[in-house]
Amino acid sequence: MNLKIISRIAFHLSLAMIFVVLSGCRNSHTQVAEADQAPKPQSPVEVKLSLQGTPSVGEIVRLTLEVKPLIEAPLIRIAFILPEGLEAISGEPSWAGTLAQGEMKTVEITARLTIEKQYIVQGMATLEQQPGRTYTAVDSLTINLQRQGGTVVGVDQVQAKSTPAVKKSRDNRDLIEFKGED
């Protein structure tokens, strides 16, 4: 293999290293309603987190959290959970109050992205119906400002790795081996 070619490809790949991806890695709370699928009980709260603006280091983005209880909500707490490096500048990072069934509450903040990293922002709503009855829902989104193929700056959160430690086959069954810790 021509090392020069490999080297050139790697170089060009690294040139495209700072990329901005709003990958919208949302955790789906809904399942296809099929008779053979029994999903876990859902919280009667709808939460939608969205982002406006073009994310890049030093820039300000607007985060919007929309919350709608599907039942009467005598007390509902709403909050943005911001990772390190994402600094709220203005707006309402949390809110608590009463909402009627189906009533929408929208809170917004502006925040600055201060470092190159992958950010996972969360919006959470907890509905306290009565003692012993609490329903929580969360939405999250990913803002990826980290270098690809280069040094990752400021990662402070554990992320799922796409490449396992060792992948093997055992009786035609794939197997991933992780080194156990003492």
Place this chain on the structure above:
Amino acid sequence: MAKTGYKNLLTLVASTLIIGVQGCSDGGNTSGNSTNNKGSTLAITGTVQYEDREYNQSGFTGQKNLKPVRFADVELVRNSDGTVLGSTTTNASGSFSISFSNTGAPGVYIRILSRTNDPLVNVEVAKPSGTLYGVVSNTLVESTATSFTVSLTAPMVNASNEAIGGAFHIMDLLVSGSEFARALTGTVPDLVKARWELGSTSGTYYNSGTDEIYILGGNGIQQGDHDEYDDSVILHEYGHHVAKHFSKDDSPGGTHFLSDNAQDIRLAWSEGWATFFGEAVLNNAVYIDTVGGDPPGNSASVIDLETRGNGSSLIYTTNEGAVATVLWDIFDQSIDESFDAIGDKITQIWDIFDNALVTATSVDMEDFWDGWFTRGHGLETEMRNVTTDRQMEFTPDPSGSNSTASCSTTVTIDNSIHETLYTSTTSSDTDYFCVVLSQGTSYTLQTLNLSNGADTYLELLDAQLNVLTSNDNGTDSTDYSQCQTTSAPGLTCPSNSSTALASRLTFAPSSTGQYVARVTRSSRAPQSAGRYGSYNFRVTTP
């Protein structure tokens, strides 16, 4: 750059080879006595643990603790070619011992798999792709010892930020569920296959067609909704597996909310059973579904099956939380609540689940109630009290006997009478209401405030009991009897709300006199409704 990387790769490979040749057990998790033992039988003993993540009603606490990896497959693998030289399973303490003789290239390692060949436990955990998890030891070189001791831990995340512990926690919970069911039946539940990996967003659900439980993997270990450490959620899904294999489950499936009091009665039973089963295995009344990560980004959904409070929200046979709560009250040891004088009856619950429900046309809470008595478990007053607490009405004619047209129940205009369609006999209930109507006045006769899966059919009869007019579902003339069946797969079953299946008719009599209203269960009732149910009857003008 590439050249440097290539050089580094060569260095890495060379280093690995050197380590392999030296048989260096490069960590503190193995020990042994030095000798030359190629071809002779050697022994390895060890323990395996996983890191569990603690939580409470506020979500994850940030604390972790170690628990044994129980009944997992243990394999002794030859490094050079992957040959499995021996296998066993861990015991209930996570310990194992294995003997081996390696006549091939020296160097072996221990591998713990996220499945088991233990004949008393049928579980496996893998990625959604089907790839199994394995935790492996450092290399053990036979020339260095006659025996080895291995201590392995599957951490929540390892030094390379790979999530492992969750897989073994899921396995541990499924083992507990399997043991619980086996203790009640003497039979090992069929194989269940859990599918999870960090980042999996395919939802948490049981697929009865494949016996798989899919489990949410969140958006990173500290973000999103991930269920690999949620005991209640995992065992809830295992409860569905148990229902499929030991009982009968007619739930239509689909998204459902704990707070919904107007669920399909079959779904309410299925989900209520699953929640109850999970908490029974855990012997804990509080269902907790965490979201987020460690504090401060932690939270949870919480349903305490013991707590009532004012205006307690989980009611009716058409609410999964109410079903779970009633089953819990029958199961738990506590009999100190005024309505809960029954307890410690898991054997009886299982008897109905295993023997009575399997013969039901369409399994729901009503079948559990009926099964309790047909199986001879008695305690009718106690059972009625715990169900009434959840506003489940297994009470015939609560406003007085009105099952004949003898006019024992007389209605006055604008007054509402509460009734049920429950009967303890095998025949269906018929309710008669007598009312005096005046010529020249228009009247509205209706059933209202339906609950507990009622679907009424209302007829107005003259004094000779001839039918004058009738109504099923108000202005909705749809025949729901085949909804969501193969005959009408596109027809959605109506909600068990207070109004959807209520009856209403207007009538202007041509002569003043006594008339008789007759209420029965609709012959076109959907399977989503109950056979019984509660309602009010009222006559108004107009």
